[in-house]
Amino acid sequence: MELLRTLCQIPAPAGNEAALTQFLLNYIQTASPGWQTQPTVLAGEQWQDCIILVFGQPRTAVFAHLDSIGFTVRYGRQLVRIGGPVLDEGIRLVGRDSQGEIDCTLGSDEETGQPTYEFTRDIDRGTELTYYCDFRETDTTVQSCYLDNRLGVWNALRLCETLQDGIIVFSCWEEHGGGSVAYLAKHIYETYGVRQALISDITWVTEGVHAGQGVAISLRDSLIPRRSYVERIRRIAEAAGIPHQLEVEGSGGSDAKELQHGAQPWDWCFIGAPEDNVHSPDEIVDKRDIASMLALYQELMRQL
Template sequence: MQLLHNLCRIAAPSGNEAPLTTFVLDYVRQHQASWQHQPRVVAHENLQDCLLLVFGEPRTAVFAHLDSIGFTVRYGRQLVRIGGPQAEAGYRLVGKDSQGEIDCTLTVDEETGELSYAFPREIDRGTELTFRCDFRETETTVQSCYLDNRLGVWNALRLCETLEHGIIAFSCWEEHGGGSVAYLAKHIYEIYGVRQALISDITWVTEGVHAGQGCAISLRDSLIPRRSYINRIRAIAAASGVPHQLEVEGSGGSDAKELQHAAAPWDWCFVGAPEDHVHTPNELVDKRDIASMLALYQVLMREL
C-alpha cells in the first residue's frame, strides 16, 4: 500500500494535476523495466497534463482520472468548492501560497452554509487547499482522503505490470466538469482505432453494494452504457470467478460521460471498488475489493 499512500499525499485538485502527472511519469520510468511488456509513453503539450501508456496492439482503453476535489481561496477568508467535497467544520486543509506552507481549518457558517478557513493570516486568493492526508491502514481496510481516485490510478499502474495489449489513459478535471476525455477519446480513436473502455474509478457503498464483496460493475448511473458491451463484461467476470457486485444507480457519473457524448462509437463500463465516507478526508475501502478490482481488470484486459 506504499504506492497508494504516496499517491494520496500528492495535492492535485482539478486544474492542477501537474504534480501527480509528474509523479506518474517518474514512476513509469523507474518501474517499467520490471513490467512484462513495455509501453509507449505519450505525454506532450497537446494532451496538457494528461498522459497515455500504450501497450502492444490495444483493443481497450482504461481511463483513470488524476484529479481530486478541494477548495479554492476566494476573497478574504472565503472558500469555493472544487468539485463536490463534503464540508464539515474542523476538517484540516493544507496548501501553499507565496507566503509559505498552510495548515488551516475549515469553518462552515451555521446559518448560510458559507465556507471559510481559520488561519493566523489571510491566504493568497486563488490558492488551492486540499484535505490533509491521514493515511490509515489495517489488516482489512485502507482509509484516507482522495482514495477517489488515487485508488483508480493505483489500479491502473499495477495493471501495467502484466498488461500486454491496451491503453492506460490518465485524465484530468473529472471532479469538476470534465473536459479532457473528449480530446483523449478523439486521439485514441483516430490514432489507435480503439473504441471500448473501462473506467478505473471508485464508486459508493450503498444499500445494494457492500464493502468486502468485490468491486462493482456498474450497469448504469446517470448515463446508460450499451447493454451488449456490459453483457460481454458480465460474462467474462462470471467466468473468471473474481468476486464482484452489480451496481445500478440513477445519479452520479465519471469519465464515461464524455465517451457517451463523443463523436465516435465508444463503448464503456465503470468497474471499481466501493468506498464509504465519500468525498471526505476519511474515505474507506476494503482491501478485498481492491484485490478484486485489480484481478478483474487483468482478466478483462486479456479477454475484451
Template sequence: MELLEQLCKIHAPSGNEKKLSEYLLNYIESHKVQWKTMPTVVYGDEFQDCILLIFGKPRTAVFAHIDSIGFTVRYGKQLVRIGGPEMETGYKLVGADAQGEIECTLHYNEEEHELTYEFDREIERGTELVFKCDFRETEETVQSCYLDNRLGVWSALQVAETLENGIIAFGCWEEHGGGSVAYLAKYIYEQYGVKQALISDITWVTEGVHAGQGVVISLRDSLIPRRSYVQKIVQLAKEAGIAYQLEVEGSGGSDAKELQHSAYPWDWCFVGAPEDHVHSPNEIVHKKDIESMVALYKVLMEKL
C-alpha cells in the same frame, strides 16, 4: 500500500494536476523496464497534464482520472468548492501560497451556506486547498482522503505490470466537469482504432453495494452504457470466478460522460471498488474489493 499512500498525499486538485502528472511520469520511467510489455508513453503540451500508456496492439482503454476535489480561496476568508467535497467544520486543509506552507481549518456555516477557513493570516486568493492526508491501514481496509481516485490510478499501475495489449489513460478535471477525456478519446480512436473503455474509478457503498463483497460493475449511473458491452464484462467476471457486485444508480457520473457524448462510437463500463465516507478525508475501501478490482481488470484487458 506505500505507493497508494504516496499518491494520496500529492497535491493535485482539478486544474492543477501537474505534480501528480510529474510523479507518474517518473514512476513509469523507472518501473516500465520491469513490466511484461514496455509501453509507449505519450504526453506533452498537446495533452496538458494527461498521460497515455500504449501497450502492444490495444483493443481496450482504461481511463483513470488523477485529479481530486478540494477548495479554492476566494476573497477574505471565503472558500469555493472544487468538485463536490464534504463540508464539515473542523476538517484540516493544506496547501501553499507565495507566503509559505498552509495548514488551516475548514468552517461551514449551514444556515448561511458560508464556507470559510480559519488561519492566522489571509491566504492569497486563488490558492487551492485540499484535505490533509491521514492514511490509515488495517488488515482489512485502507482509509484516507482521495482514494477517489488515487486508488483507481494505483489499480491501473498494477495492471500495467502484466499488460500486453491495451491503453491506460490518466486524465484530468473529472471531479470538476471533465474536459480532458474528450481529446484523449479522439486521439485514441483516430490513432489506434480503439473504441471500448473501462472506467477505473471508485464508487459508493450503498444499500445494494457492500464493502468486502467484490469489485463493482456498474449497470448505470446518470448515464446508461450499451447493455451488450456490459453483459460481456459481467460474463467474463463470472467465468473468471472473481467476486463482483452489480450497481444500479440514477445519479453520479464519471469520465464515461465524455465518451458517451463524443462523436465516436465508444462503449464503456465503470468498474471499481466501492468506498464509504465519499469525498471526505475519511474515504474507506475494503482490501478484498481492491484485490478483486485489480484481478478483474487484468482479465478484462486480456479477454475483451
C-alpha cells in the same frame, strides 16, 4: 500499499494535477523496465497534464482520473468548492501560497452557510486547499482522503505490470465537470481504432453495494452504457470466478460522460471498488474489493 499512500499524499485538485503527473512520469520511467511490455508514453504540453500509455496492439482503453476534490480560496476567507467535497467544520486543509505553507481548518459563514477557512493570516486568492492526508491501513482496509481516485490510478499502474495489449489513460478535471477525455478519446479512436473503455474509478457503498463483497460493475449511473458491452464484461467476470457486485444508480458520473457524449462510438463500463465516507478525509475501502478490482481488470484486458 505504500504506492497508494504516496499517491494519496500528492495534492492534485482538479485543474492543478501537474505534481501528480510528474510523479507518475517518474514512476513509469523507473518501473516500466520491469513490466512485461514496454509502453509508448504520450505526455507533454499537447496533452496538458494527462498521460497516455500504449501497450502492444490495443483493443481496450482504461481511463483513470488523476484529480481530486478540494477548494479554491476566494475573497474574505471564502472558499469555492472544487467538485463536491464534504463540508464538515473543523476538517484540516493544507496548501501553499506565496507566503509559505498552509495548515488550516474548514469553517462556515454564519449567514450564508458557504465554506470558509480559519487560519492565522489571509491566504492568497486562487490558492487551492486540499484535505490533509492521514493514511491509515489495517489488515482488512485502507482509509484516507482521495482514495477516489488515487485507488483507480493505483489499479491502473498495477495493471501496467502485466498488460500486453491495451491503453492506459490518466485524465484530468473529472471531479469538476471533465474536459480532457474528449480530446484523449478522439486521438485514441483515430490513431489506434480503439473504441471500448473501462473506467478505473471508485464507487460508493450503498444499500445494494457492500464493502468486502467484490468490485462493483456498474449497470448504470446518470448515464446508461450499451447493455451488450456490459453483458460481455459480466460473463467474463462470472467465468473467471472473480467476486463482484452489480451496481444500479440514478445519479453520479465519471470520465464515461465525455465518452458517451463524444463524436466517436465508444462503449464503456464503470468498474470500481466501493468506498464509504465518500468525498471526505476518511474514505475507506475493503482490501478484498481492491484485490478483486485488479484481478477483474487483468482478466478483462486479456479477453475484451
